Amino acid sequence: MSQCPFFPKPYKTKASTLLTFLLKRRSWLDGLYERSYKMQTGYVKMPNFDLYVINDTKEVKRIMIDEVKEFPKSEFLHQLLSPLLGESIFTTNGEVWRKQRELLRPSFEMTRINKVFNLMSEAVADMMGRFEKYHDESIIEVDEAMTFVTADVIFRTIMSSKLDEKKGKKVLDAFVTFQEQSVHSAMRRMFRFPKWISYILGDKKRLQAGEIIREVLSEIIKPRYESFDPQNTNEFDILESLLCVIDANTNKRFSFEEILDQVAMLFLAGHETTASSLTWTLYLLSSFEDEQEKAYKEIEEILQGKDIEITHLKQFKILTNIFKESLRLYPPVGFFAREAKQDTKIRDKFVKKGSGVVVAPWLIQRHENYWEKPNEFNPSRFEGDYKKDAYLPFGMGERICIGQAFAMQEAILILANILRKYKLQLQEGFIPDVVGRLTVRSANGMNIKFIKRKK
Template sequence: MNFTPPYPKPHSNKSSLLLRFLRGWHSWIDVLFERSYSMKMGSISQFGMKIFMLNDTKWVPGILADAKRYPKHALMHRMLEPLLGESIFTTNGEVWERQRRLMEPAFSAARLKLVFSLMRQSTANMLERLDSVADGRSYEVDEEMTYVTADIIFRTILSQDLSESEAKEIYTAFTEFQGHAQRAAILMIYRLPPFFCTRASRHSAKRIRAILSRIIERRCAERDAGKSGAYADILGGMMDASDPESGDRFSFPELVDQVCMLFLAGHETSASALTWALYLLSNCPHLQERIYQEMREAVGEREFEMGHMKALATIGNVFRETLRLYPPVGFLVREAMQSQCIRDKNVAAGSPILISPWLLHRHRQIWERPDEFDPARFDTEAGKESARCAYIPFSKGPRVCIGAAFATQEAVLILASIVRRYHIEPDTSHIPRVVGRVTIRSGNGVRVKLRRREAV
């Protein structure tokens, strides 16, 4: 029988206006009700504004594909601007198109191959840290997954190691930022002034931006002095990139915004997915053994290479299933640029349209046993069909996550390395509490137990 991990049980009926405010203050998932997981389209009225929730797989791909008729809603920009500024994650139109053109070369397959060794070194350092706690004690893995993914981002984007003090500063600041940004969004939806929450989120964001700005400023100075040739990292690719249409490059403020975006998208979302993956694996020892055997056959005792990834089918499916159950970004907000009828509802111009990977991935009419952890579903015809129409952990269309291949490469490397070295056991006294904010995390952490495998 497959493992059914925890998730907030939906309410039986739609919450009232006041209850939605109170429940959504800490986590937007807590607002959902039973029909949210089976309906194709719903709506709620919020002080003169209607918000539409769309789960219809006949409409979702087209809306995500048409960035001009359905751009990102201004709410996302207002919520994330303190940290991300005018970055590719929140901008629209010609600004976004230019940013995307400048970013793509830095995430080419060739660039990913270059940074693989840096990922591997970060992973080796992570294993050294985990060795000190791999004695069967209950261990909080959330902070370590945040550390290793942030370290990977530092090395692959900035060619710099991440110190333990910087890692803790970033972890604390990101956690605070998520809470403040979530509450600011709720206040904005209710047409209430988000001043205090926005000010607090700016304070948290400033701490993160200060760490990154210092490094980027130094790199820009080295470039101006003709000393930038030694770096083969992603920042180097972004600094060297020129717009094929206009010939211009990223300015220093733009580089800071884009690197902050990559930090959120590249370490926070990956840390969320990896933390949940370890929790899921801890409850499925049979999957760990299957992964371990695949590793022995494909890699043996050798160093993990990029070419080994294709041979690790089970861990690839584990990561895909983790992203289905706990997609790091749980909702995407688009804005209808013109009035129209979607299904049987009149959608006015300017209305927010919410497309939720969290709901689509658990939709009762699309997936078999939607709340169960079953990585093998992606090898079945039913699972493949569901994935084709309702699997969007990295979004879809022109705004698909630019770092999807990076995140997958990183996750397979980290998870495979952990399973090869340790048995992962559950802490049965601890049940994670799922919360939805900027990303989907556990509000009370995720605890597992690690034990070193015996040498073969």
């Protein structure tokens, strides 16, 4: 294929410290330069922070698998996300993380696709109903639509609660603010801004956005928490599972705040990353008609006019490869932040204790050492052999995304429902504004024309 999907053009040379601040205030992608996509290791000196970027897959394996205890999740990231996630499994480390993971295991069992397929299908049917209200060939902003449907799926599976549009808008708007302000806050911390100045410049907005999301979740969790009777459980959802968990060491249940932290984490990780990857997949499908038609024909051949059942999802091979290629080009989490627990050496770099260590799927999955024509959209690359240790949209090792299977099945279900009903075309002249914040999103949305297919 000769055409490449859009991504921010990197600078020719590395930016100065001041320019890095000016560029990265909006998005960490804006600070990348050409060598970022070719190097094995990189170093960024900040006034208050040493940062090492690791693209060498052998060193990535060392950081994420072999010596994972020596490279815990970044305390910097924990501080950034704690107003929303509290002390959740997403940012904790060591024994705290292991204990949380063990206590959450029964809850993660509840996310098995055979247990949640009907709830997913109901949320997707509601999404299709919303699309049906548009006139044929309408331009739909799909970033917003994907964010809402994935949030709705998570609300239903965690709390057996359908996400109403007013509450949904409140939460999702707050999360956009939280994402935007988190990037600004991170840069100010790296450049040693006093806390009071940072608070005035945007941290206040970030903290308020985190509170709004936690309040909406609290409104649903609190009545269930206060009325919970372990002898009379009648809801079969993730929240019920969390309410039932008892710590073997203390013989106590999770406190309300602990449950809220974990639900906030499940909500964030469960909807935001999938929404990002769905938006970019719809962008690619609307930009590459041949691949879209291949997927459509496969869906039609498999379904033969029937409704989509759970057994169909694994049969959509072409669609799955398209989604995998979308995850390669636009990984929802563009970088994984770790820190060095002690002085160490990574290739030729001496890394001091406390330094930031970044493994960036965005760079590794577009690296010319590991991928042929890395910036081109080519789903067929997943039909044969490919360098699996250079493909890590869900992470790797013991901290690999536990919701990986859930997200894959949810995405294929949503995409198959859309493609069998609509032909997609990118709005003429539309160019997405790719930004790297907590996830990789398009700052100007994603405008796609939905053309009803004639049966």
